Amino acid sequence: MQSSAYGASLAGGAFDLESFVKQPQTIVRCLSWLFSIVVFATITAEGYVNPTTKADVKCMFNDNDSACSYGVGIGVLAFLACVVFLILDAYFPRISNAKERKFIVIGDLFFSAVWTFLWFICFCVLANQWSKTTDSNAGDAARAVVAFSFFSIVTWALLSYFAYARYRQGVSEFDQEYRDPANDHTTPYPPAQYPSSSGPTGYQQSPFPSRQEDPGNYQPPAY
Template sequence: MMNSGMMNTAGAYGAGKAGAPFDLMTFIRRPAVILRLVAILFSIIVFGCLASEGYMEDKCIMNESNACGFGVFVGVIGFLGSVGLLVLEWRFEQISSVKIRRRAVLGDLGFTAAWAFFWFIGFCYMANQWSKTEEDATVADYGETNAQAAVAFSFFSIPVWLALAYLTYLRYQQGVANAFNPGFESDAAGGMPRGGYSSYPGAPDDHYQDAPFASPGQNQGFQSPAY
């Protein structure tokens, strides 16, 4: 979910600090966002083609198999998942908890990798069943173009989802690497240290300071006032 610029941000798991101002143009130009929009488009094409002209007399035109139903299933869930993950990408920088960010990235990675595999299975299944479909003038006139489009865009979806899985993996790796850096958990919360307290600006690092106007080595204990 990131490009090289995002990988260098101070926030946790490849995103800016929580509460940072939202920039729509920067968001749209992110590689992960572009790929998710492409994934949404391809999913719509696949399940739209199969739902509109994938069946004839309640039978799938792909060798009367379950290929149409499987393609619709993969397309619909891929569409809903892509929309959900796009919303998560939009809201990610508003998550102040590093642990929640980590769970979100792991969930994204698991679903994205799984659906890349489902698209591969769907493509192989539909291509195989379409190749076995007997040539019929009625089928050719009715749903040949839609069936071919569904098969083609199932294939195109595979590299898109693999690329998304790779970007998400990079985000996870960056989060794991930064987890050992000092102040990592403060990044997601907008710079607040882990304990929730920040020192005043310019405060020295030493925990002890001599009292004002005291000479070096002077006893700093209690002295009774002179009358």
């Protein structure tokens, strides 16, 4: 079995673009990147309208500029984060230090969980403000923003799950307790015993038996 660390093989292998693109985490991250573009680009392009005059435009969500600003801010930061984490995912197998991999996985997990919550707030705020809006001139754009805010909750929740799975996999592989073979009684072979420097503690009989000769019955050999 090939050794791995936090969901990726150990450093030294060549980068495989095809397998990287087919990874579920890469696909979901690209979807999150696309959804964030739809949200902040739609609000920026069509989110500020005023049917009477162009001098004083208002947010299409119940004239609440804070709702539009919040959606744009969350979308832009999500867009930048997806780009950064995509680069890290591509470079991840080349990182040889397990601690550096752990920091990246924890950062991915923390950011994905926080942005899942922030997208949930964004969806609730925009849906609530749109339900109170009387002017429906930008109805299609507003409904698209609300819908893709909800889709972003799902994708960022999946990214949190993938990051948590990689973190658990890394912990199970690297946080093993080391056991000294000299003190580990579960090993099939006992530790070797070496004589101490103070000298032998007792006499051991030679493995070759010796004849006991009686000096009184000595007979010289005949020539």
